[in-house]
Amino acid sequence: MVVEDNHNLLGEIAESTPRRFEELITDAIAVESGQETATPLAQTMISTSIGLKHQATSQEFYRERLKVAIELLVR
Numbered sequence: 001m002v003v004e005d006n007h008n009l010l011g012e013i014a015e016s017t018p019r020r021f022e023e024l025i026t027d028a029i030a031v032e033s034g035q036e037t038a039t040p041l042a043q044t045m046i047s048t049s050i051g052l053k054h055q056a057t058s059q060e061f062y063r064e065r066l067k068v069a070i071e072l073l074v075r
Contacts, residue, residue, distance in 0.1 A: 022046060041073050 030038035
């Protein structure tokens with residue numbers, strides 16, 4: 001993709017947006033599990049999502065697989 005191959009075209013936003021997204025996910029998880037547990041869970045969830053995007057043949061497939069991954073992470 002153009003953006004992935006040339007992230008410098010977007011400047012700082014290409015780096016700050018993923019960091020901000022991780023912060024938001026971490027904060028949401030921390031409400032229930034605490035900050036120490038939340039950080040690795042959020043990072044794992046984001047990594048899983050990225051991997052699934054590359055495998056997904058449809059939005060439905062992506063959502064179903066991500067739901068399973070989230071259920072595993074919150075056990």
